[in-house]
Amino acid sequence: MWGESEGTKGDATIEEIGRRRTFTNTLSLAIVLFVVQLPMVDAVRDNAGSAFDCAIPGRLSLLVDVLFIGTYVYAAYRAYKYVRFLQQPLWQAIARIGALLIFLAAVLDVVEDIKLWSDFGRQTGGCADLSTGWLTWLMRVLWVAGSLVLAVCLFATSRFGRRKLFGIEPGPRATFEREPDPGPDAGRLVICCSGGGIRSASFCLGALQLLRERGYYDKASTVIGVSGGGYMAAAFHVLRRTCADPFSPGSAELARLRRQTRYLLQGGRAMFRAALSVLFGVIVNLLLIGIMLRAIAWVLGWFLSDQKVVVATGQEIRVDWRPGGSWWFVGLSLFLIAVSAAMFVLEKVWDRWARMPDPVRKVLTTVGGVTLRYGTPVAVLLLGVPGGLYLLGKLPGGNADQPSLPSALLALVDPTKQGVASFGALVVVLIGLGRTVWNGLAVESKDPSEAGLRGRLLAFARNKLAPWVGSAIIVGAAVIALLRWTGGYATDRSYQMDWSVALVLASIAIAIKLLTDANRTSLHSFYRERLSRAFLVTRKPNGAAVSLDYSIRLRYSEWAKPTDGGPQLVIAGVANVADADFVPTQRDCVPFIFDAEQIGIVGDRSLPTGGRRRTEDYEREADVLKREVTVPAAMAISGAALSPLTGRVNSRTRPVRLLLAVLNARLGVWLPNPYWNNRDEDTFPEVTGFAARVRRYVGSVIDKPGPYRLLREAIGSPSMYDRRIYVTDGGHYDNLGLVEALRREPAQVIVIDASNDPEDRFNALGEAIATARMDHGIRIDMDPAPMIRGQKTRADRSWAYGIATHPLKEGRRQPYKTEIFFLKAVLAGHLGWDVEQYATTHDDFPRRSTGDQFYDEWDFEAYRDLGYVLAESLTDHHRVKARLEDLPD
Structure with a gap:
């Protein structure tokens, strides 16, 4: 399916098509710059008798030629990288020679431009010619020779060339994605924390507190966080590494968290830095x-x-x-x-x-x-x-x-x-x-x-x-x-x-x-730092709770793993892509999952293999200093709702895309495409030696996303074939994290849902059920009717039970089933009097808009206690309790 629009009939890999596109796009730009120079060259020739009249087109031509030189050198480099990717040693060596000839021609071209620039500055006599004699001819010979060598290499390594020149019928280089069997969480419990900003973080905190007290949190193998739910999932996980009872009632870290409910703009310094971050990007x-x-x-x-x-x-x-x-x-x-x-x-x-x-x-x-x-x-x-x-x-x-x-x-x-x-x-x-x-x-x-x-x-x-x-x-x-x-x-x-x-x-x-670069000019860095300082804390031996030092690189491959029992941390984001080869109409995204073992793109089985990488390798490729793939970065990316590209909700944000891009209202991040450079060998190993480290450092800095990526955000044309992908809020695909949980084939899933659905509609649940069926063939049988308030003053209960039936796989006699316990932030049952009083004075409780991220202690406590009480009502039910008690430790 993939690559069909490129005429490969589904045989080429994403990286192969992507590298070819990168080369052809760069070559096209070089051709455009060459054509732009032609009328200037004609003007110089037409005004050869007047040094004054030909100086303007002559020097303007040289300025355009500088851009042309940089572009054709980059095109030659991309051509060599493409031949190298095809793993043809002979042609790779020849292509290296061609690229070297182009580079030498570029050096001579620069020398020629410098000389001609001074020649055009003379105001006496005739006009300088756009030629320096033997230097120009030598440059042209090298340029033509290098271009011909690269063209031959590209043709010889192409499918058509291999078939015509050598009689080799190239086989397919791409295969379909196959999920592991059994899933990574087979037979275990997975907990999902939904998106919803500070509202969801508060609600999920209460639910996680109750699940930890009942022992279910430590029994779980994975906790999946999406957007705001990812704040608390990460905070709980990081503190759990050094503290057996994270955020327990009366604890110092819980008290500190209540002081951070205005986490984005907590204090004058944060406001000042926020204003500077916006202004800098603008x-x-x-x-x-x-x-x-x-x-x-x-x-x-x-x-x-x-x-x-x-x-x-x-x-x-x-x-x-x-x-x-x-x-x-x-x-x-x-x-x-x-x-x-x-x-x-x-x-x-x-x-x-x-x-x-x-x-x-x-x-x-x-x-x-x-x-x-x-x-x-x-x-x-x-x-x-x-x-x-x-x-x-x-x-x-x-x-x-x-x-x-x-x-x-x-x-x-x-x-x-x-x-x-x-x-x-x-x-x-x-x-x-x-x-x-x-x-x-x-x-x-x-x-x-x-x-x-x-x-x-x-x-x-x-x-x-x-x-x-x-x-x-x-x-x-x-x-x-x-x-x-x-x-x-x-x-x-x-x-x-x-x-x-x-x-x-x-x-x-x-x-x-x-x-700077496209990631540094965005608000991601500010957002990441604020989330880290507000939610990621540690408890000191004297009982005090302090934020983790932001300079510590909380590498995802290390800090997302469980220590001394407990679950691993998985954060869900989306990679924004608009290719009809990969996504249905107007979906515009595929899931991008942060996992301690493997990171990258997951999804339905029609996607090609190679979308996930070893997390340690990916950390090194994303940034030589290993700052881009960390727990705080994953939290910020998964919560990047404010972005020009927004996956499934692009229909709402498309009219404002240009405005958001120019005003720097950008929380998404450009990361390396995991389909690129994905080899069995360690492509980005640790380097030793001063020279090697300097070379890797300089290469990493130069390779950061530039203005072209910002343009892709503004015009909205991301592609799976690109060398970099734009990763944003996981809620742009599935706000519950349920689809990712079911992909991992657990025995049971607890979904903590604080999505802001219209009352009695359960849109997020409906979309997750449909997505699981479309992408993975998983059928979910669930009836949320008991959670519907309708004309009643209150819903009968805040949770629903469902069964997910996975498609029958080879080697299994019957389909695998997963139990789903769906907990929703609704008013149901008997709540504490303080929460009841809060609800009477806040008509939007518990569905406060995510546009308001500034809570005070009363707001935070109301949502936290609601999560705790509703989770208690779920786990107190005798059938639910019996099912959860059957889980292995």
Whole structure:
């Protein structure tokens, strides 16, 4: 199934297709940069008699050539890595030679550019040629030789080449996923703690306290935490390593936890760091956007000016789409789109008169898709930008060196006090819209049918209108900046000749690459630290409870294991992917599980093998300092509900994706794709020796996710084939953790559910039941009717019993069954008077929105005690008690 869209008929692995895609995408970018230089080269040739007139296109060509050099070197490196991956020693050695030739050509290319740059600075005599004689020819020979060597290697190692050249019929390199038999928790008890922010953490704490007192917690083999439930599952597990009675009533750590219920913004220092974290990410994001827009405007403005499409005449800008009366500019702008349309028409005509072979159809659709992908932005830039300048030129005001724009909009790109104020106002407006949108998304406890007219209008404004307004403001500001800069470069030679701008842009880009990355600019680091300091504590010999030192690397492979009995810790997240080869329509994610032994992607049996890695190996690959795959990191990733990509709930967050990305409202993390570099041998062993450690350290820093990953978040196109995957909240797949628990084939599962379902709906349970059946063929028989309040003042009970029947496996005479004890945060039975009183004064109890993460001691205690009392009612039932007592220790 996988890879079918690539024409591999399901025989290629994810990594093979992914490496090929990475190479082809980089090669495509190199081709684009090469094509961009062509009109500049023609301009230098046309103005050979004037050093002044050819200096601008000549030096601009050299700036683009620097980008071209870096891109084709990276493409050569990716080609070599692809051949190396295919494990053909001979061709690997030849490909190494080809990559080396390309690298040598790049060195000569840089030397050539440096020399030509100084040559174009001379203002006397004729124009310098874009050539340095023998140096240029040597560079070209090396470049062509290296390209040919790599092309031969790529062809020879391809399936087509191996078949045609050597008569080798390559076999399939991919196999389907097969679950272990029996499951890793067969015959044992698994406890699941659901998502739900601080609400779920409080409720799960009470339930876990009761289960520990009754001995069921220590009997369990695994505790699975999702999002907010993962906070407490991890806190309980970490403290259990050094303390037999974690968070017992009256304990110092329980008292400390009550003081941390505003864990995200606990105190002025945390608020200050939160504000700086947001501001830091916003500034970096805007700088990256500005660099990209300025570079595009520079090249585009020069081209429109050189071709006489945009010309300054007196006090206005004149736009002529037919310079010299010719239609060639319009034809150039629409050429790629026309090719795409021609491929489509050719396919239809061919189909009308004959049967088209699949390889031909694939070529036509590929060419049509590629030309449409590149043709659309080309048409928008070459036709849309002049059109925008024409329309803006009709506004009152303006002069020859800038398009006429309203002063408030012009200020956005002016480095003046007014510009700073306007820019600041824009940021404030966006943040306000982002806050409004998030409040709307977080209000999940209200049933739309129960809301009045005012509530429905407010929900419409928050969920439908505000997201598009925020995105429109961002796009509008970007368009204004692009038009302003393009107009300046098209009409003012001083713009075109200000080469210091290139130095500033390059310096900013290099500084961003060296000083930060897409994970560091997000809020993940702040979120991870706050969770660690609030929930991960240790009890000192004198009885005091203190947070674990944040500098301690709580490596998941070590700290998630049980010590001295007790369960292991499993944290559930999701990897956001949008491939039709792997996920159903609009699911947009696959489960990503943090386990002490193996970490990575799990799911239905149609997924290919290789999605999980040894946790120790994965820790080293993710970060040489082993900071990215820790218990606090897993907690933060599993609770990363606020992200541009949100798995199954993308339909709600899609309109606001761009706004969240730009405002740095990003809690997700880019991690290495476990399908890549997954070998039987230890791919990332511990290194010894100073030189080896330095090499590994530098490589790890350079390999961190960059601006391209941020772009993937903003436009929402993650793929299982990518080298990195975006991991977020486990609730974006299954908020209960029940599907992962059943995949492990335990004898019994206790589900502690504090999801914020509309009352009497049990949406999270219904989705988990359907997902277990769809992905694993597991049928769940459960009736939650006793938990339905309906017209009664209170539900009869807070729990339900169910049976999960697993599909019959080879070697088994009858299907394996798992008992499910489902505990739900509802008002049922007789509660303590304090909880009853709290419920009368809080209409939303126990379904408080996750948008409110700031609890006081009364809120925390009410939810904690509710979890304790309801778990007690479950385990006191004689049948439940009898079933749980049968479990082995």
